[in-house]
Each structure stands twice: as structure tokens, then as C-alpha cells.
Amino acid sequence: NAGVTQTPKFRVLKTGQSMTLLCAQDMNHEYMYWYRQDPGMGLRLIHYSVGEGTTAKGEVPDGYNVSRLKKQNFLLGLESAAPSQTSVYFCASSDGPKLFFGSGTQLSVL
Amino acid sequence: SQQGEEDPQALSIQEGENATMNCSYKTSINNLQWYRQNSGRGLVHLILIRSNEREKHSGRLRVTLDTSKKSSSLLITASRAADTASYFCDPRDSGGSNYKLTFGKGTLLTVNP
Numbered sequence: 325n326a327g328v329t330q331t332p333k334f335r336v337l338k339t340g341q342s343m344t345l346l347c348a349q350d351m352n353h354e355y356m357y358w359y360r361q362d363p364g365m366g367l368r369l370i371h372y373s374v375g376e377g378t379t380a381k382g383e384v385p386d387g388y389n390v391s392r393l394k395k396q397n398f399l400l401g402l403e404s405a406a407p408s409q410t411s412v413y414f415c416a417s418s419d420g421p422k423l424f425f426g427s428g429t430q431l432s433v434l
Numbered sequence: 435s436q437q438g439e440e441d442p443q444a445l446s447i448q449e450g451e452n453a454t455m456n457c458s459y460k461t462s463i464n465n466l467q468w469y470r471q472n473s474g475r476g477l478v479h480l481i482l483i484r485s486n487e488r489e490k491h492s493g494r495l496r497v498t499l500d501t502s503k504k505s506s507s508l509l510i511t512a513s514r515a516a517d518t519a520s521y522f523c524d525p526r527d528s529g530g531s532n533y534k535l536t537f538g539k540g541t542l543l544t545v546n547p
Contacts (some may be wrong), residue, residue: 328476357535362488366539367477367522414476421465421526423535425476 326350330415330426337433339403345400347415352385355418356398357382358390360411361428362422375400405433436483438506438523440541448546453510455541457523466499467524468508471540480508485528513545522533 328349337343346355354375359367369382371390380391387409389401398417402409410433415426438457447453457466465484469477483490483506484501490497496509506525510517520540 361539364539366536369461369536372535375458412474421467421482421524422479423469423477423524425478427476430474 328415328417328426329427330413332429333427334430335432337402337431339406339433341405342401342403343405343431344402345375345413345415345431346402347398347417347426349396349398349417349419349424351419351424352395353417353419353424354395356392357416357423358388358398358400358417359414359416360384360409362411363412371401378419407433409433436525437536437538438466438520438525439538440523442541443539444465444542444544445490446544446546447513449513449515451512453517453543453545455521455543457506457525459503459504459506459523459525461510462501462528463525464528465526466506468495468497468506468520468525469522469524469537471522473519473520477537480521501530510543511544515545515547517543518545519543 341418367390368384371411373392376395391399413429416423460513461505465478465539481492494511499506520542522540
């Protein structure tokens with residue numbers, strides 16, 4: 325039972341490049357979330373989904389897009405990466421009060 | 435949904451000592467959870483306490499909840515170096531959306547060997 329799996333674990337981008345982060349969960353959870361964590365800022369919610377085919381904006385959605393075409397996958401896209409998007413990204417899923425987190429993706433935008 | 439505020443922001447103790455951290459929140463809750471985050475890793479769920487509970491134990495962890503003060507505390511007894519991590523609380527509202535979940539900055543606990 326893998327839980328929540330994020331790929332890739334590390335990535336370096338140049339300003340203006342695009343990329344997609346993949347989050348996959350094998351627990352049949354309805355809810356999925358994308359967070360970013362910056363030093364001294366805690367975790368900030370980017371986008372979330374309450375079920376397959378649904379997405380909604382969180383606290384800091386600008387510059388990101390998401391899709392939930394399959395229940396088990398939640399994709400986070402950066403269309404034109406900026407240095408301000410250098411961060412650690414975490415995906416989480418839940419089907420109740422308890423959240424299950426992935427191990428994170430460290431993204432650097434140069 | 436609401437965000438908990440952890441206090442203190444940082445705590446440094448010696449191995450074997452107890453560590454206490456606190457969480458405050460603003461509106462009435464259904465339950466409250468604590469998570470641990472080791473450096474560079476995802477959050478891991480530690481314990482959930484419901485609004486009708488005042489205290490809960492799990493191994494070396496003891497959580498208390500005071501709904502009249504809108505606060506919770508997490509006590510780690512006989513701390514170990516492996517307890518070094520950031521700790522976050524997650525208060526869940528009694529009503530309204532529980533989807534837009536945000537977290538505070540956490541308490542960074544350092545346990546010195």
C-alpha cells in the first residue's frame with residue numbers, strides 16, 4: 325500500500341519553462357490537495373479537489389493549474405515558471421478528518 | 435475552515451525532558467488533530483481529539499483540549515532526538531466546509547542528545 329506518491333522528487337526549471345507535478349493515491353480518497361511550503365510560511369493551500377472532475381482554488385492559486393481527471397490522480401501544472409515558485413510542494417489526500425501526505429517535490433526555478 | 439496557531443514557534447530541550455506545545459483556534463470545532471513533520475518530509479498524522487474529549491493519550495503523546503479557551507496542547511514525554519520535527523495542529527470546524535484546509539507555521543521542536 326503506497327499511500328500518496330509524488331513525482332518527481334526534485335526538479336530544476338528555468339524561468340518560463342512549464343512542468344507538471346503528479347500526485348497519485350491508492351486509498352480511494354475523494355479529497356486531494358496541493359500545498360506549497362516556504363521557509364517560515366507554513367503550508368499554504370494552492371488548489372484542492374473534492375472529487376473526480378472537480379477542482380477549486382485555495383489560498384495561493386495564481387500561476388498554477390490543476391486537473392483531477394481520475395479519482396486517484398491530482399496534477400499540478402506550472403505553465404510559465406517564475407523564481408517565486410521555488411518551493412517544496414506537498415500533495416495530500418483524505419476521506420475524513422485525517423490527511424495523508426506525500427513526501428514532497430523540491431522545485432527550484434532559476 | 436480555520437487555521438490553528440501554534441505556540442511557541444520554536445522549542446529546544448534536552449533528551450529525556452518533556453516538551454509542551456500549544457495550539458489556539460478561533461471558532462468552535464468538531465475535532466482537532468496534531469501532525470508531525472520531519473525535516474523535508476510530508477506531514478504525518480499523530481492524534482485526533484474530538485470536541486467532547488478533554489484528554490487523549492497515544493504512547494508518549496498526551497493531547498488536551500479546552501474548548502472554553504479554544505486551545506489544545508500536545509505533550510511529548512521523555513523526548514528523544516528522533517522527536518526533532520515541526521508540529522502542526524489542525525482544528526476542524528463544527529460546520530461549513532472542511533475542504534479548504536490550511537496550516538499555521540507550526541512549532542519547531544529540537545531535542546538535543
